[in-house]
Amino acid sequence: MRAYLNQKRLDTEAKLLQLNANQFAHQATQWLKLITSFNQALKELGDVENWSRSIETDMRTIASALEYVYKDESAEQQQQQQ
Template identity: 65%
Template sequence: MLLTGSRCHQISSDFRHRESTRLPFPVNMLSRLLKEHQAKQNERKELQEKRRREAIAAATCLTEALVDHLNVGVAQAYVNQRKLDHEVKTLQVQASQFSKQTAQWISVVEGFNQALKEIGDVENWARSIELDMRTIATALEYVHKGQLQTAST
C-alpha cells in the first residue's frame, strides 16, 4: 500500500496526538485496576442479585409448601366438620323420632294399664256379684228349706 503525502501526514499527526494523550504508566495501571475492581463489583452485585432472586424463589416455594400443607389440614378439618354437622342433623332427626316412638309406647302402656285396671275392676265386680248371688242363693235355699219343713209338719 502506497501512502500519499497527505495521508502520511495524517497518520503521523494521529500518532503524535495519541502519544500526547497517553497517560503515564502508573495512571494507566490505576485505571485498569479501577476497571477491574468495578467489573468485580458488578460481578458480585450480579451474583448477589442472582442469589437474592434464588432466595426469594426458595422462600416462595417454602411458603407455598407450608400453605399447601396447612391447607390439607384445614381441608380435612372442613370435611370432618361437614361430616359432624351431617351426623348431628341425623342424630337430631333420630332423637325426635325416638321421642315420638317413646311417647306412643307410653300411651300404649298407659292404655294397657287402664285395661288391666278395668279387668281388675270387672273381676272385683264379678266377685262382688258372685258373693251377692251366693248370698241370695243361700237365702233362697234357706227359705225353700223352711217352706219344706213347714209343709211337712
C-alpha cells in the same frame, strides 16, 4: 380446606343424630301411650274381677236365703199334712 370438609361432615352427622333422636323420642312417646293403655286395661280387668266376685257373693247369699225359706216352707207343709 380439610377443616371445612370435616366441619361439613360433622354438621351432617349432627343433623342425622338430631333426626334419629327425634324419631326415638316419638317412638318412646308411642311406647308410653301403649303401656299406659295396657295398664288401664289391666286395671279394668281387676275391676271386673272384683265386681264379679261381689255379684257371686250376693248371689250365694240370695241362694242360701231362698233355700232356707224353701226348707222352712216345706217343713211347715209337712207339719200341716200330719
